[in-house]
Amino acid sequence: MIADSGAAAPRGRHHEACRNDQAVITAAREVFLENPAAKMSDVALRAGVGQASLYRRYRTKDELLSVVCDDGLNAIIEAAEAALEDSGEPWKVFCAFMVRYIDSGGLAQLTLAGKFVPDGSLYAPARRAHQRIQAVIDGPVGGLRIADRPRDRELQRRYLALILDGLRAPARGELPGRGPSFAEIEERW
Structure with a gap:
């Protein structure tokens, strides 16, 4: 009803x-x-x-393309906001977000962004999409904290590289920094 x-x-x-x-x-x-x-x-x-x-x-065609891109941005924002409302384990939330992100079709629509001159109406939704996506990504990557700020950053970059390599096939890049020691992992918990 x-x-x-x-x-x-x-x-x-x-x-x-x-x-x-x-x-x-x-x-x-x-x-x-x-x-x-x-x-x-x-x-x-x-x-x-x-x-x-x-x-x-x-x-104009530009006006119509702007509406199509705005529609894509809103689909991406909805996917990100759904992830941010999910209180589950950060990696699973991130994976679910990526599925929603792809299924939304928003990414495809945004490929049209370079085909017209935006009138400024897309700037606010683009900023909102960027902020929401960044918050989703910060969950599994930014949540890693040891006690040493430079080491935290090194491990965050290492895990980000693992995630990005997992999204890219078949090439593999070199992982930055050394992997965490058992003591570092144990300290985390």
């Missing part, structure tokens, strides 16, 4: 406009990911709306 938010559901033309807008954004995501050089008319055709309707809502 849908909770009553106090706002009436859109009806008539407003409902149709909302539905068309979502169809346009979905079509734009698909069309521009397939071919960043595609035209607005390609989006209108895929969305099943007239070009006049499309141009009434989005005057």
Whole structure:
């Protein structure tokens, strides 16, 4: 059952406009990911709306691409915020975040960011996405603390290199610093 938010559901033309807008954004995501050089008319055709309707809502391709990128940023922010709300073991939380991050499609949408000149509306969501992702990464990597600040940093960099190497295949990089001693691991606990 849908909770009553106090706002009436859109009806008539407003409902149709909302539905068309979502169809346009979905079509734009698909069309521009397939071919960043595609035209607005390609989006209108895929969305099943007239070009006049499309141009009434989005005057330029840059404006539409900005909305598609904003949609991608919001998907990434949602994935990161879900991870930050998860009180589980940091590595498992990080792994679940990476799955959500990839499944969100946000990363693919952000590949379009270099295809237009942003109007500034994407700066705040981009900052928010960066902050949330950094907080998620800090869990498994930044949580490692011994007693010696330089050694902490060395071990954090070592574990980060392990994580990054695990994400890259088949090449392996050299791990920075020496591995932790049993005494260091024991001290952690």
